[in-house]
Amino acid sequence: MTQVDFDALIVGAGFGGIYQLHLLLKQGLSVKVIDAASDVGGTWYWNRYPGAMSDTESYIYRYSWDKEDLIQYHWKEHYVKQPEVLAYLEHVVERYDMRKHMQFNTEMENAQYDEANNVWVISCSTGEKFTVRYLITALGLLSKTNYPNIPGLPRFQGEMYHTGKWPRQHDFKNKRVGIIGNGSTGVQIITAISKEVKQLISFQRTPQYSVPSGDGPVSKEYRDSINSRYDQIWKQVRNSKVCFGFEESDVPTMSVSAEERERIFEDAWQRGNGFRFMFWTFNDISINEEANEEACKFIRKKIAQTVKDPEKARKLTPHEYYARRPLCDAGYYEQFNRPNVDIISLKENPIESITENGIQLSDGTHCDLDVLIFATGFDAVDGNFNRIAIKGRKGESLKEHWAKTGGPTTYLGCFVPDFPNLMMVTGPNSPFTNLPPTLEVQVEFIADIITQAEKNSQSKLHVNGNSNGESKHAGPVIEALPEAEDNWTRLCEELSASSLFKKTDSWIFGANVPGKKHTVMFYFGGLAEYRKELQKIVDGGYTGFKPF
Ligand code: FAD
Numbered sequence: 001m002t003q004v005d006f007d008a009l010i011v012g013a014g015f016g017g018i019y020q021l022h023l024l025l026k027q028g029l030s031v032k033v034i035d036a037a038s039d040v041g042g043t044w045y046w047n048r049y050p051g052a053m054s055d056t057e058s059y060i061y062r063y064s065w066d067k068e069d070l071i072q073y074h075w076k077e078h079y080v081k082q083p084e085v086l087a088y089l090e091h092v093v094e095r096y097d098m099r100k101h102m103q104f105n106t107e108m109e110n111a112q113y114d115e116a117n118n119v120w121v122i123s124c125s126t127g128e129k130f131t132v133r134y135l136i137t138a139l140g141l142l143s144k145t146n147y148p149n150i151p152g153l154p155r156f157q158g159e160m161y162h163t164g165k166w167p168r169q170h171d172f173k174n175k176r177v178g179i180i181g182n183g184s185t186g187v188q189i190i191t192a193i194s195k196e197v198k199q200l201i202s203f204q205r206t207p208q209y210s211v212p213s214g215d216g217p218v219s220k221e222y223r224d225s226i227n228s229r230y231d232q233i234w235k236q237v238r239n240s241k242v243c244f245g246f247e248e249s250d251v252p253t254m255s256v257s258a259e260e261r262e263r264i265f266e267d268a269w270q271r272g273n274g275f276r277f278m279f280w281t282f283n284d285i286s287i288n289e290e291a292n293e294e295a296c297k298f299i300r301k302k303i304a305q306t307v308k309d310p311e312k313a314r315k316l317t318p319h320e321y322y323a324r325r326p327l328c329d330a331g332y333y334e335q336f337n338r339p340n341v342d343i344i345s346l347k348e349n350p351i352e353s354i355t356e357n358g359i360q361l362s363d364g365t366h367c368d369l370d371v372l373i374f375a376t377g378f379d380a381v382d383g384n385f386n387r388i389a390i391k392g393r394k395g396e397s398l399k400e401h402w403a404k405t406g407g408p409t410t411y412l413g414c415f416v417p418d419f420p421n422l423m424m425v426t427g428p429n430s431p432f433t434n435l436p437p438t439l440e441v442q443v444e445f446i447a448d449i450i451t452q453a454e455k456n457s458q459s460k461l462h463v464n465g466n467s468n469g470e471s472k473h474a475g476p477v478i479e480a481l482p483e484a485e486d487n488w489t490r491l492c493e494e495l496s497a498s499s500l501f502k503k504t505d506s507w508i509f510g511a512n513v514p515g516k517k518h519t520v521m522f523y524f525g526g527l528a529e530y531r532k533e534l535q536k537i538v539d540g541g542y543t544g545f546k547p548f
Pocket residue numbers: 011012013014015016017034035036037041042043044045047052053054055056061106107108109138139140141142143185384388425426433434435436439
């Protein structure tokens with residue numbers, strides 16, 4: 001049997017990689033985690049921009065598996081801010097003494113499956129090579145930054161930042177700041193820095209719908225009440241669709257009177273949270289055009305009521321479907337009432353070029369800037385897989401495999417045929433939800449399938465071991481069948497067919513990066529249904545996999 005450095009290599013030290021390490025260590029495997037970052041945290045290591053925070057409520061933006069820690073580890077407000085999430089993940093790593101299994105500043109550059117020996121050989125930016133039996137990627141679906149290709153960009157002499165690669169320090173006082181991008185990140189950073197900068201210009205390509213987050217301090221009574229109900233809470237979350245801690249509505253928008261609709265939307269607006277507004281109010285906002293327009297009209301009315309300058313309000317008002325990841329904010333539209341905050345509609349007045357000291361617009365206006373911030377998002381979901389070469393059974397890379405299948409296809413979001421013993425946490429076509437609960441389900445499934453395969457392998461070893469006690473068997477091979485990948489892809493396509501998300505250009509369908517194929521990249525069936533699918537597979541003796 002080939003000598004291995006570790007049983008498993010996990011790539012990525014965010015929410016997914018940390019939990020995967022915890023479980024595999026518990027199973028007695030030797031495991032190493034590597035990350036390109038210089039410390040743990042993943043998303044919350046890289047995204048240190050002002051205003052960075054979760055848009056899932058604090059009490060469920062965390063792990064569910066350590067009840068004592070859940071109850072004892074404090075959270076102050078309804079939403080956890082970036083420093084708190086980072087501190088939480090660091091705390092979990094310390095609590096379970098996991099750091100000694102982690103190596104930072106180490107990027108996986110390529111990985112090659114060695115079929116003869118049934119091992120993966122991974123080459124890293126440090127020059128190191130690791131030979132392992134299992135390769136588990138927890139690369140993050142929002143971690144490869146997307147920079148716009150705007151003429152003149154390298155000429156800019158001021159400070160330049162991407163929100164997804166934010167430095168530890170910045171100082172924007174008395175500076176003129178331009179921000180390109182107004183998705184979740186743009187909305188957060190604009191809301192956070194408007195009051196401290198000399199001037200802020202939002203360069204907006206497509207206006208989006210945002211609702212209040214409902215953030216604020218939590219009382220001791222509220223926390224105690226959550227703590228006393230955690231078992232119920234996680235049960236509800238795992239049996240829901242989007243896992244945001246509320247019961248999703250089963251009421252169609254147009255089945256109630258106009259007054260009742262208004263009351264329900266207003267209630268959701270007052271409670272706060274984007275997912276609540278989209279999925280708790282009615283059951284068809286994301287799939288029915290008429291229902292969607294009702295939600296749009298409500299939010300447009302709120303924008304008109306909030307933004308005093310009619311010209312700014314006009315530019316901020318969206319007219320497309322309300323069908324992107326639903327945004328929420330702590331006073332985004334209000335910022336445009338400040339005299340130092342302005343907005344340019346790039347559809348009306350496109351950027352001609354970036355200059356040494358600002359942005360030149362097509363109408364001849366030059367915006368002088370000291371700081372330029374790109375809140376332009378990520379090459380999401382498959383971006384991190386495509387930039388490195390992960391080569392499977394036939395020496396074919398994932399990128400090549402996906403070029404053949406027509407998109408980033410997987411079985412269950414975790415497995416790909418011809419890539420034995422490669423497992424992905426939140427790979428393409430994973431559930432579209434609040435992520436920690438989904439990450440946990442996938443991490444547990446991966447840990448379980450490895451345990452089962454190891455057990456099977458031990459019994460085979462018992463039967464086949466030779467007289468020297470050496471194995472003729474090179475360890476288990478966990479590999480999805482091509483038809484399982486096809487069926488999963490078809491299911492994901494069917495589930496997204498009626499979604500207005502599909503008709504709207506955003507990262508969710510790969511439509512935010514020029515040249516990237518617009519294709520299904522998520523399972524829209526919800527976590528409850530996803531868990532049922534997994535259970536069926538286990539009950540069937542791991543259907544969809546080659547026997548192992
Ligand atoms: P990540 O946290 O992205 O970690 C992946 C790690 O892999 C990174 O540290 C990266 O450096 C490393 N890596 C990637 N490629 C390589 C390589 N080749 N070699 C070595 N290391 C590599 N989700 C929610 O559910 N709710 C929210 O409220 C929410 N808010 C968010 C806010 C922001 C600003 C962002 C960007 C994302 C947010 N998300 C949210 C999504 C968030 O990414 C997930 O919730 C979660 O943090 C993902 O954890 P992960 O472990 O899968 O990946």
